[in-house]
Amino acid sequence: MKVLAIGAHPDDVELGCGATLALCKKKKHEVHILVLTRGEASGDPEVREMECKKSAEILCADRVHFGNMQDTKITDGVETIMKIENVIKKVKPDLVFAHSSKDGHQDHRNACFASLSAARDSKKVLLYESPAALRDFCPQVFVDVTSTFEDKLNALRSYGSQSSKVYFKGDPALHRNARARPGESRKFPYVSNAVEGLARYRGFQAGVTLAEAFEVGKFILDIQNGSE
16 A cells, blocks of 8 residues: 655644554555645754654655645645645555644645645545644544554654744653653653643544544545455
């Protein structure tokens, strides 16, 4: 299976579906990442590109594609659609991950709409939640990422330039007490209480330990022939 994950900025894909991508690689699938901008509105674009490539290596992604679009000015128009469509034609993904439209950031919303247009011929499109997701984000699909959540955290550690953002910050008290108490297993180091807290909440909803959650953009169910 070929997988393509689309993000407006460096770190969007990792925050939204990084553990799922790591799980796809562990299951021997091909993973591509398309980053539409280099995130220059939140730092040095060269640094952010370097961080993105390092993160992709940690997730074992097969390739990172950059759209070279302008940060904060992504539209849902033909330019964005064509950028995404060109990568889709090259990769021919069986599964596409993209932003949800239920998001407070205009780049994320527009990237969602453009992705849905560009992936109109794709059979499966799942929409991930970002830290800017709105309260009406309503997931229908959950992925158990308990086995690869630490890979997600390690990938997020690559983004040192973004460490001041609230969703990258952990509780200092938890960092000081990172060593497990007697009888407690602290398997997952704290990069962000928000990142781990969300994964645990989605896991609770799904009935697993840790999960990433998705809205359905498009899903064609392939019913195979049964054995006689």
